Amino acid sequence: MNGRRLWAIVVKELRQLSRDRITLAMILGIPIMQLVLFGYAINLNLRGLDAGIVDQANTAGSRALVMDMLATDVVSAARTANTPQQLMAMIRRGDISIGIVVPPDFERRRIDGRPVAQVLVDGSDTTVQSAAAQLAQTPLDSAAPDLRAPPASTPPTPRISVVSFYNPQRVSAINIVPGLIGVIMTMTMVLFTAIAIVRERERGNMELLIATPLTSTELMVGKVLPYIVIGLLQTSVILALGVSLFAVPIRGSVLDVYLAAGLLILANLSLGLLISTRAQSQFQAMQMTFFIFLPSILLSGFMFPFAGMPKAAQWLAEILPLTHFLRLIRGVMLRGASLWELWHDVLALVVFVAVMMGAAIGRFRKRLD
Amino acid sequence: MIPADGEVAIRASGLTRRFGDLVAVDRVDLQVPARHVYGFLGPNGSGKSTTIRMLCGLLTPSAGEIEVLGLRIPAEAEALRRHIGYMTQKFSLFEDLSVRENLDFLAAIQGVPRARTRARIDQLIEQYHFGDLQKQLAGTMSGGQKQRLALACAVIHEPELLFLDEPTSAVDPESRRDFWEKLFELADAGTTLLVSTHLMDEAERCHRLAILDHGVLVADGTPQALTGRLQGRTFIVESADPRRAQRLIVDVPGVLSVAQVGNSLRVLTAAGAAAAADMCRHIDATLAGAGQPVHTHATPANLEDVFVAVTGPAAEQAERAA
Numbered sequence: 263m264n265g266r267r268l269w270a271i272v273v274k275e276l277r278q279l280s281r282d283r284i285t286l287a288m289i290l291g292i293p294i295m296q297l298v299l300f301g302y303a304i305n306l307n308l309r310g311l312d313a314g315i316v317d318q319a320n321t322a323g324s325r326a327l328v329m330d331m332l333a334t335d336v337v338s339a340a341r342t343a344n345t346p347q348q349l350m351a352m353i354r355r356g357d358i359s360i361g362i363v364v365p366p367d368f369e370r371r372r373i374d375g376r377p378v379a380q381v382l383v384d385g386s387d388t389t390v391q392s393a394a395a396q397l398a399q400t401p402l403d404s405a406a407p408d409l410r411a412p413p414a415s416t417p418p419t420p421r422i423s424v425v426s427f428y429n430p431q432r433v434s435a436i437n438i439v440p441g442l443i444g445v446i447m448t449m450t451m452v453l454f455t456a457i458a459i460v461r462e463r464e465r466g467n468m469e470l471l472i473a474t475p476l477t478s479t480e481l482m483v484g485k486v487l488p489y490i491v492i493g494l495l496q497t498s499v500i501l502a503l504g505v506s507l508f509a510v511p512i513r514g515s516v517l518d519v520y521l522a523a524g525l526l527i528l529a530n531l532s533l534g535l536l537i538s539t540r541a542q543s544q545f546q547a548m549q550m551t552f553f554i555f556l557p558s559i560l561l562s563g564f565m566f567p568f569a570g571m572p573k574a575a576q577w578l579a580e581i582l583p584l585t586h587f588l589r590l591i592r593g594v595m596l597r598g599a600s601l602w603e604l605w606h607d608v609l610a611l612v613v614f615v616a617v618m619m620g621a622a623i624g625r626f627r628k629r630l631d
Numbered sequence: 632m633i634p635a636d637g638e639v640a641i642r643a644s645g646l647t648r649r650f651g652d653l654v655a656v657d658r659v660d661l662q663v664p665a666r667h668v669y670g671f672l673g674p675n676g677s678g679k680s681t682t683i684r685m686l687c688g689l690l691t692p693s694a695g696e697i698e699v700l701g702l703r704i705p706a707e708a709e710a711l712r713r714h715i716g717y718m719t720q721k722f723s724l725f726e727d728l729s730v731r732e733n734l735d736f737l738a739a740i741q742g743v744p745r746a747r748t749r750a751r752i753d754q755l756i757e758q759y760h761f762g763d764l765q766k767q768l769a770g771t772m773s774g775g776q777k778q779r780l781a782l783a784c785a786v787i788h789e790p791e792l793l794f795l796d797e798p799t800s801a802v803d804p805e806s807r808r809d810f811w812e813k814l815f816e817l818a819d820a821g822t823t824l825l826v827s828t829h830l831m832d833e834a835e836r837c838h839r840l841a842i843l844d845h846g847v848l849v850a851d852g853t854p855q856a857l858t859g860r861l862q863g864r865t866f867i868v869e870s871a872d873p874r875r876a877q878r879l880i881v882d883v884p885g886v887l888s889v890a891q892v893g894n895s896l897r898v899l900t901a902a903g904a905a906a907a908a909d910m911c912r913h914i915d916a917t918l919a920g921a922g923q924p925v926h927t928h929a930t931p932a933n934l935e936d937v938f939v940a941v942t943g944p945a946a947e948q949a950e951r952a953a
Contacts, residue, residue, distance in 0.1 A: 264742075271740075281727045466721040609924065630684055
């Protein structure tokens, strides 16, 4: 590999990129747009959800509990009703998203240590579910039940139970922002390089390039390098926005986050290169990219829990770089794990990069036939 | 006219390339002398581009041997790439890079020594009149400017051998003349040039020339030698009604083709048909007999006559007659 020729390719790519306004807009526009769209949709700090209240006990204690719940600002009292059935009807009509039910035997339950109230939730909206879970943490001011604390062997009964309608399985929303780094990378990075070689072929540049001493490796690596920088730039934008707008935690080391992102970027770029050596036109390259993109979104665990998928789908998902990246990034950002502990997925990505890059360089011929 | 020292830049024998059932190049034997401008003349689809691509190692021949600058192709194609320049038929530089950026890029890729790059690029910008256009994006330039830039990029590493595939097909006549000036300057400086074209006036400028038709090399030699072979076979026929005269002359025995040129007709006869003077009298007499008096006189052959004589239906007719 000749360093000067490699650098010439890198400089050329960057110069072309700097004149390609649509691609430039895509580099910054896609992460910002996606993050804001996805981000606000999953915002956990909900305020002022319309709530309906049924206080069948109507004692000083029950009124205090309801007032405490309202004081969190998560809900605002929109309706009152007499029976839980009325609340359910209101939820079904969409008049309210949350119903609070205090049963007539509130005081008795409080003494027995049984659940003292019920929060009914419109579970078709997962963000409301999260809000309800928050509400259920409302402490009871009386310490009395602690005298009757259950034995350590059985889990303590929640004092306020949450009943979720329509969607019993809760999707953990905070998973989305770290995962979004992966989704955005998969969307943009594969496309950049998938088009890179095909475009030169379409414009006739390739016939000139292959008649020069430039080697396949120099060309391939030279095409990938500028986009690694761009990918890391995108990662920074998403991280900065994720942290500042949505308070997404980075519990592990920032270096690990970037290393994981770097691996995914490389994986996607080399996959794009391979597509590029196969596709006959830019349009075909885009079609092939979507062929990768859709399964990545659906199977990687970004949208649906990995564990819940059938075995065949899981096997397929193991081939996709995004699956491994999601495990890495969620591990590092949310659980504070180090890459070392997650070496399985690191290795999987490294192997993926080596195979794809090798195949792309091997498939690329400095011949027209 | 191979030079006295007999130096040959390109040697090919039995060169063949098939695309499925189509034989694009059919057993072509070729010798290109060094430091010459060698032309490939042929209609579109005659196999000119395919031959050039095989010679510079971009296409693998289906059969045949190639030796370029002493290197066996395609086996040693990679080594050859340092010594050749290739100007593709379609503009192949980067339209979204400026003139200087394209030159910079090619200089690095072609391995022009770093210390000399700047001086070499300045020299090319001066030679090829890009002084005011250095910062202009290649895509926004005119056809003639683009071709000039493509040539400058193709010669940036001072190659010994330059392949040009229909370099001037999209260029106005004046730019074409300038362009050919540059080609002769390069040949004078010791470069061997192989230029394909379908334009007769360009072919005429070449030192030596090969005519390709349907993948077959049907004639080669200097333009003078090629036209010389048609001595006594080309005539001008003046007529008051050239359209009608044309229909009558086609049927005269020995006539290969008749083409209208302005108000007269240009007639090509088969080899060994009749002596020139006899043919003139013969045509005049035949048409007078048909009530269409004409005046016929012999004229020197040009490359178009050569082209007609060796390609297409006229050539088949001549073969059948032989």
